[in-house]
Structures are given as C-alpha cells and as structure tokens.
Amino acid sequence: MSEQYDSFSQENRPVGHSPASFAGHRFIWLLPVLVGVLLIIAGSFWLYQGKRSTPKLPTTREEVVAAAIAEFEKALDREPGLREAYAGLSKAYELKGDMRAVESVWRRALQTNPDQTWPYIGLAEFYSAQGMNSEARNALRQALAIEPVSVLQEWDADDLLAEALGVARVDPAAVVYGVGQMLRNGWMLLGYRTDEAKLARGESAELILFWRAPSNQHPDEEDGSWRAFDNDLWAQVLPSARSVIDNGDFEQGMIDGAPLGFSKSIYKEDPSVRQVRTMERNGELTQVGALANNEQNINASFVSNAFKVKQGQLYLQGGWIKAPQGNAFLGYRWIGSLPEGARAYAYVASKVQTEEWRHVVGVAKPLPGSRAAEIWLLNFKSAAPVAFDDVFFVPIGQPAD
Numbered sequence: 001m002s003e004q005y006d007s008f009s010q011e012n013r014p015v016g017h018s019p020a021s022f023a024g025h026r027f028i029w030l031l032p033v034l035v036g037v038l039l040i041i042a043g044s045f046w047l048y049q050g051k052r053s054t055p056k057l058p059t060t061r062e063e064v065v066a067a068a069i070a071e072f073e074k075a076l077d078r079e080p081g082l083r084e085a086y087a088g089l090s091k092a093y094e095l096k097g098d099m100r101a102v103e104s105v106w107r108r109a110l111q112t113n114p115d116q117t118w119p120y121i122g123l124a125e126f127y128s129a130q131g132m133n134s135e136a137r138n139a140l141r142q143a144l145a146i147e148p149v150s151v152l153q154e155w156d157a158d159d160l161l162a163e164a165l166g167v168a169r170v171d172p173a174a175v176v177y178g179v180g181q182m183l184r185n186g187w188m189l190l191g192y193r194t195d196e197a198k199l200a201r202g203e204s205a206e207l208i209l210f211w212r213a214p215s216n217q218h219p220d221e222e223d224g225s226w227r228a229f230d231n232d233l234w235a236q237v238l239p240s241a242r243s244v245i246d247n248g249d250f251e252q253g254m255i256d257g258a259p260l261g262f263s264k265s266i267y268k269e270d271p272s273v274r275q276v277r278t279m280e281r282n283g284e285l286t287q288v289g290a291l292a293n294n295e296q297n298i299n300a301s302f303v304s305n306a307f308k309v310k311q312g313q314l315y316l317q318g319g320w321i322k323a324p325q326g327n328a329f330l331g332y333r334w335i336g337s338l339p340e341g342a343r344a345y346a347y348v349a350s351k352v353q354t355e356e357w358r359h360v361v362g363v364a365k366p367l368p369g370s371r372a373a374e375i376w377l378l379n380f381k382s383a384a385p386v387a388f389d390d391v392f393f394v395p396i397g398q399p400a401d
C-alpha cells in the first residue's frame with residue numbers, strides 16, 4: 001500500500017526575517033494606511049447616503065470619525081467576522097480618544113470569532129500600545145493556544161512559546177514556516193520552527209513542529225518530545241534535529257564535476273549543465289546548485305548520495321527553488337524491497353516556476369520495504385536554468401501510524 005504524501009505541493013511564503021519586537025507588530029505600518037482608506041470609503045459612503053437623505057455633510061474631524069464608526073458598525077452587523085471592520089472601528093475609536101471602546105471592539109471580535117487568533121492579536125496590540133504588557137501577553141498566550149504558526153510569524157512571542165512548551169528558551173535564530181499538510185492518518189502539520197540554514201549545513205538544530213490531531217487523538221508514543229495544547233493542538237520538540245544529506249546548502253562546492261554529495265543524475269545531460277553558482281538569496285550571496293538546462297539538455301538532475309531510512313519515521317523535506325522559466329521538482333526516491341507496482345519516487349514540490357526564490361516543504365513517509373532513499377532535484381522538460389539551495393531531509397518521528 002502506497003502511503004506517500006506527494007499530492008500536497010507546499011508553496012509556502014518564506015518568513016526569512018525575524019518577527020517584530022513585542023511592542024512593534026510587523027504589520028503595524030499597514031494599519032494607518034488601511035484605516036485611512038477605510039475612513040475615506042466610510043466617509044464617501046456617508047456622503048453618498050447623506051446626499052440622498054440630508055444635505056448636511058460631515059465637515060469636522062469629529063463628524064467624519066462618527067460617520068466612520070457608524071459605517072463600520074453597519075458592516076459588522078452584516079458580517080461579524082470582518083477583521084478589517086474591527087480594525088477600522090478600533091482605529092476610529094482611537095481617533096476619538098475612546099480607549100475603553102477600542103478594547104470593547106476587540107472583546108466583541110472575540111465573542112463573535114472565538115476560534116480565530118486575530119481578535120486576540122488585535123487585543124494584544126491594543127494592550128501593548130497602552131503599555132499593558134501583562135494583558136498583552138495573556139491575549140497572545142491564548143492566540144498561541146489556538147494556532148501558533150501565524151501568531152509566531154507575526155509576533156516575537158518566543159518567550160511565550162518557551163513557557164508553553166515548558167522549556168527555558170527556544171532557539172532565537174529559528175524562523176517559523178507554515179505548512180498546512182494533512183497526512184493520511186488525519187494529523188495535520190500546521191508548521192514548524194527551526195534554523196533551516198543549520199539543517200542545510202548538516203548541523204543539528206532545534207526543530208519544533210506544530211500538529212493538529214484528529215479530534216481527541218493523542219500521539220502514539222507520548223515521549224518527552226510531545227506537548228499538548230488546547231484544541232487538539234500538539235507541539236513536537238526535537239532539540240537536535242539533523243538532516244541526513246550532505247552539502248544541502250551547496251557551500252562545499254563541486255568535486256569531480258558535480259556538487260559534493262550530488263554525484264548522480266537520473267538523466268544523461270551534459271555534465272556542464274550541473275553547476276554550483278553564486279547567487280543572491282534573501283539579500284545574501286550564497287552558493288546554490290544550478291541545473292543550467294538548454295535546448296540540447298532539457299532534462300537534468302542532482303541526485304544525492306543514498307542514505308538510510310527507517311520505517312515508522314516521517315521525514316520533513318524542504319528547500320529553496322528559483323526557476324524563472326524552468327520546471328523544477330524537489331523530491332525523493334525510496335530504495336529497497338518496495339511493494340509490487342509502487343512508484344518509488346515522489347515530490348514535495350512539482351513543476352515549480354518562480355521568478356523569486358521560493359521556499360517549499362513537505363512530509364515524506366517511507367514506502368513499506370524501503371531501507372534507503374535519495375534526494376531528487378530536477379529541472380524537467382525545460383531549456384532554462386533553475387537553482388536550488390538549503391535542501392534538507394530530516395527525520396521527525398511520527399505522531400501516529
């Protein structure tokens with residue numbers, strides 16, 4: 001029975017920079033812009049309504065704010081889940097100087113959207129701006145328990161995460177990536193937090209995975225790495241995860257005409273197509289594996305040295321791809337006594353074409369009978385170059401069979 005998770009091509013937005021400080025939400029600059037626009041819209045709507053009913057137009061700032069409040073209230077009557085309307089309404093009350101009303105706007109958002117993180121984040125922002133840091137932390141703590149990935153991406157809530165996990169601290173260099181991959185056993189990998197550069201270099205790194213369990217299910221083996229949150233949410237803490245491939249960051253360059261660790265290919269391309277180049281990625285120069293396809297070589301690959309795999313173990317595979325015109329694949333092939341007719345290879349990202357560097361990731365589960373595996377990086381049916389960097393393949397145990 002084939003149990004591969006290759007049908008979920010993950011195309012995650014990279015979060016390659018640190019979250020904003022606790023007091024400074026990363027997207028805080030968006031709010032005045034958003035509110036400005038909303039005030040104009042609300043104002044125009046009010047003007048339009050006003051022209052029909054009464055010639056009196058809002059002229060003073062107080063009148064415009066009052067009109068905006070009325071419009072946002074109307075919008076919320078119709079759509080109580082409208083995050084932007086709460087943001088606009090809270091800003092309008094702030095302009096009015098009514099801070100108690102701002103707080104109650106977010107309390108209302110909470111009541112009508114109890115399973116969402118954004119009302120807690122709105123509340124945390126408000127408290128934080130008021131210097132009410134313990135209230136802000138409480139709100140964030142609750143948001144973390146609902147869905148930690150987006151909260152950790154938007155806020156520097158590392159200390160709250162450490163507290164929730166019962167550890168002294170979490171790796172400050174780690175970054176949070178969203179995944180959202182549902183496995184066949186019903187467990188969903190929401191995302192993870194790690195220092196991928198370390199993994200790609202072959203060093204061990206802290207890896208924290210966030211899972212949503214099927215209703216009321218627990219991990220099969222609740223060893224010390226699993227922490228239960230509310231809402232069937234589980235965090236899996238691997239203090240020293242390690243990638244099983246060499247030179248996933250391509251920094252060790254070429255050896256005998258191929259990138260170290262990627263001596264093989266599944267195609268017969270001219271060797272000159274397989275290169276290590278220096279390119280810019282996330283603002284830094286770095287060495288990358290390039291498959292410089294051309295009209296004579298439309299299929300090319302980097303195949304890693306084979307490595308052992310274990311049954312009962314899932315693997316997290318990820319990497320970065322740049323393929324402005326190419327057709328890039330990132331995947332793996334299982335090796336061993338595989339079931340009759342099973343397809344040995346699969347991809348966590350297929351047919352990727354991307355102008356900018358794109359982060360891709362997915363979970364792989366060894367086929368029954370597989371004892372080893374190799375990484376496949378392909379540029380398939382394309383006459384244009386593609387590049388790969390920070391490729392990793394990390395054993396992560398498994399929540400359940």
Ligand SMILES: [Ca+2]
Pocket residue numbers: 249250251286287288389390
């Ligand atoms: Ca590199």
